[in-house]
Amino acid sequence: MTATRERPEVSGPEHTQVAPVLRVSDLSVSYAPPRKGTHLGTGAALTAASLEVRPGEIVGIVGETGSGKTTLARATVGLVRPAAGRIELDGQDMGSLKGRALREFRRSGQVQLVFQDPLRSLDPDLTVAELVREPLDIAGTLSRAERDVRVAESLRLVGLEPESMLGRRPRQLSGGQRQRVSLARAISTHPKLLFCDEPVSALDVSNRNLVLSLLDRLRSELGLAVVIIAHDLSSLAGIADRVAVFYRSRVVEQGPIQDVLQRPAHPYTGLLTASAPSVAHVDRLRPEQLRPQPDARAWPSHGVCVFAPRCRFAHDACADQPAPVTLPGDREAACHVAGEWRTHLTTTKES
Amino acid sequence: MPDSVPGPVLSPVLEVTDLRVSVGDHLVAVHDVSFSIGRGESVGLVGESGSGKTLTCRSVLGLLPATGEVDHGRIVLGGTELTGATRRTWNEVRGTRLGAVFQDSASYLNPSLTVGHQLAEQLRVKRGLSRADAHRRAVELFTEVGLHDPEGVFHRYPHELSGGMQQRVLIAISVSCEPELLIADEATTALDVVIQAEILDLLGRLRETHGLALLLVTHDLAVVAETCERILVMYAGEIVESGTTEEVLARPRHPYTQALMGVATIGTWERRALEVIPGQPPSVGEDMPGCRFAPRCRFATSACTSGPVPLADLGGGRAARCARLDALEGALA
Numbered sequence: 284m285t286a287t288r289e290r291p292e293v294s295g296p297e298h299t300q301v302a303p304v305l306r307v308s309d310l311s312v313s314y315a316p317p318r319k320g321t322h323l324g325t326g327a328a329l330t331a332a333s334l335e336v337r338p339g340e341i342v343g344i345v346g347e348t349g350s351g352k353t354t355l356a357r358a359t360v361g362l363v364r365p366a367a368g369r370i371e372l373d374g375q376d377m378g379s380l381k382g383r384a385l386r387e388f389r390r391s392g393q394v395q396l397v398f399q400d401p402l403r404s405l406d407p408d409l410t411v412a413e414l415v416r417e418p419l420d421i422a423g424t425l426s427r428a429e430r431d432v433r434v435a436e437s438l439r440l441v442g443l444e445p446e447s448m449l450g451r452r453p454r455q456l457s458g459g460q461r462q463r464v465s466l467a468r469a470i471s472t473h474p475k476l477l478f479c480d481e482p483v484s485a486l487d488v489s490n491r492n493l494v495l496s497l498l499d500r501l502r503s504e505l506g507l508a509v510v511i512i513a514h515d516l517s518s519l520a521g522i523a524d525r526v527a528v529f530y531r532s533r534v535v536e537q538g539p540i541q542d543v544l545q546r547p548a549h550p551y552t553g554l555l556t557a558s559a560p561s562v563a564h565v566d567r568l569r570p571e572q573l574r575p576q577p578d579a580r581a582w583p584s585h586g587v588c589v590f591a592p593r594c595r596f597a598h599d600a601c602a603d604q605p606a607p608v609t610l611p612g613d614r615e616a617a618c619h620v621a622g623e624w625r626t627h628l629t630t631t632k633e634s
Numbered sequence: 635m636p637d638s639v640p641g642p643v644l645s646p647v648l649e650v651t652d653l654r655v656s657v658g659d660h661l662v663a664v665h666d667v668s669f670s671i672g673r674g675e676s677v678g679l680v681g682e683s684g685s686g687k688t689l690t691c692r693s694v695l696g697l698l699p700a701t702g703e704v705d706h707g708r709i710v711l712g713g714t715e716l717t718g719a720t721r722r723t724w725n726e727v728r729g730t731r732l733g734a735v736f737q738d739s740a741s742y743l744n745p746s747l748t749v750g751h752q753l754a755e756q757l758r759v760k761r762g763l764s765r766a767d768a769h770r771r772a773v774e775l776f777t778e779v780g781l782h783d784p785e786g787v788f789h790r791y792p793h794e795l796s797g798g799m800q801q802r803v804l805i806a807i808s809v810s811c812e813p814e815l816l817i818a819d820e821a822t823t824a825l826d827v828v829i830q831a832e833i834l835d836l837l838g839r840l841r842e843t844h845g846l847a848l849l850l851v852t853h854d855l856a857v858v859a860e861t862c863e864r865i866l867v868m869y870a871g872e873i874v875e876s877g878t879t880e881e882v883l884a885r886p887r888h889p890y891t892q893a894l895m896g897v898a899t900i901g902t903w904e905r906r907a908l909e910v911i912p913g914q915p916p917s918v919g920e921d922m923p924g925c926r927f928a929p930r931c932r933f934a935t936s937a938c939t940s941g942p943v944p945l946a947d948l949g950g951g952r953a954a955r956c957a958r959l960d961a962l963e964g965a966l967a
Binding site: 346347348349457458484487488489490491492493495496499514515516517520521522524540541544545554555557558559560561562563570571 | 830860
């Protein structure tokens with residue numbers, strides 16, 4: 284596959300029968316194991332994570348710092364080697380790629396990353412033209428003239444006028460414009476999959492919505508599969524189709540975003556939605572209803588359910604890490620009281 | 635005092651009058667900003683990046699960047715004049731009567747000292763506590779800000795703590811000397827929502843237990859909506875609207891406030907077209923005769939750009955800077 288491949292027909296996110304672009308199954312990644320007394324090594328960064336992303340679909344990944352979100356992106360582009368599990372891109376097992384094949388895959392730009400801070404991820408000495416052109420030069424499949432056309436086309440796709448932009452450098456752009464240049468650079472190779480790691484958390488609210496709307500448009504115009512990594516639900520609101528909630532290296536819940544966030548099955552997802560600030564006074568759970576009570580039992584840090592120490596509903600069964608169970612409506616959650624904790628909630632409130 | 639924002643009547647903790655701040659080559663970045671904060675009150679200062687909100691609170695802290703300068707105006711903290719204050723006065727005020735927490739907590743902690751040492755040092759220098767008393771008080775404060783195993787945290791270095799824990803340590807340090815006013819500049823922006831809600835709860839609790847006033851600076855209206863009693867909305871270096879949180883959110887009187895509400899988090903998750911505020915804010919120091927929001931405002935007429943628009947007192951603690959206040963009444967809600 285090269286940068287010149289034909290675009291697939293645009294497929295709506297509803298078409299769940301379409302084969303996924305990315306299929307991650309039981310993926311585990313471990314950095315150096317923890318060493319006693321040194322605070323070195325983080326141990327498991329990702330444990331048995333499974334995720335699918337289809338063309339034209341936006342999947343959000345939420346979770347706190349260190350929950351494995353970025354590790355998933357790094358493993359997918361081949362920056363870290365998984366300890367176990369499979370990553371398939373368009374049906375091809377990434378684990379089987381080695382040496383030259385892996386290098387060629389990376390150069391082809393089929394999977395692209397967009398980072399949080401464009402000021403740090405864009406070379407300050409390069410002009411916009413050079414920045415957007417660089418991935419095409421690396422892929423090396425287009426002629427000079429074709430590359431120029433592609434650069435202009437990519438900039439137009441992200442809503443920037445090539446004429447006024449080409450000669451500028453990152454410093455001469457506003458925050459929102461810079462992030463759009465990062466996007467233009469990422470889509471110039473016509474990738475199949477775009478990983479955006481906190482694409483809007485360095486932007487203020489207005490620019491945030493601008494960049495998110497742009498991602499929404501690109502996935503439908505280019506049939507692009509998009510993964511948005513966020514620590515904040517507002518970066519996904521309104522555009523994502525599905526969401527995967529990460530906690531301490533595990534996927535604790537996933538499913539269609541509206542169902543998951545409106546009726547969370549996992550208590551951590553419940554805590555996330557209850558904690559999200561809002562300008563509308565909506566009737567919702569309060570975070571204090573979901574935090575553990577002061578007299579809650581102490582849980583060991585290993586072996587038990589990863590969320591038990593912060594869970595209001597932790598009980599004896601939680602001494603074992605629950606496996607993800609399938610729930611109605613294309614959802615899954617890894618919790619012993621998945622979806623049932625709300626009933627405990629009312630009793631706690633009354634007592 | 636031409637453009638004062640009506641505030642509480644009882645002896646304010648902080649009074650800022652006609653503050654003008656310029657940066658670089660005399661580019662005015664904050665235009666005659668006036669506001670006051672009452673004892674124990676929580677006020678949110680909201681605006682996009684470049685609106686001058688950070689420069690305003692940095693002026694109050696006496697921490698303007700080298701290129702920034704207060705051109706005129708007064709800053710009074712509970713009777714102490716801070717405008718043109720000597721280094722000695724600043725040293726007496728900062729850290730004791732005036733606390734501050736910023737976004738990048740890690741860069742405000744010394745990486746080579748344990749966090750307990752840094753808090754105890756503050757208590758020994760500013761409050762004159764003995765080594766043992768400082769240690770005891772530090773552990774108490776760590777407990778109060780919700781750090782688990784406070785005795786263990788005392789001996790940890792900043793890099794061993796998560797972002798949320800570092801922010802709690804900084805909050806413990808900044809409230810250790812019982813300040814009258816705590817300034818939190820985007821203090822929760824880098825944290826995930828669960829920790830953000832916990833930190834905002836903590837700030838609210840500290841307000842009650844320590845009786846401190848809070849100035850919360852943020853770009854996200856949703857953050858102040860549940861934390862602050864009053865809101866100041868800044869745009870391009872000017873205060874464009876102020877009032878109680880409830881009033882401002884229920885009935886915004888300035889089109890910019892309304893636009894900000896449109897782009898803020900609304901707490902619903904269905905698919906929708908996201909609103910954006912068209913255009914870019916004017917660059918710092920740009921000379922604009924009339925309303926600075928006019929080029930991006932969908933209600934703008936020629937009257938908006940013909941001359942200066944004053945901040946009109948609307949009674950009941952509300953004020954708005956809009957040339958079409960009467961015409962737009964009811965159209966913005």
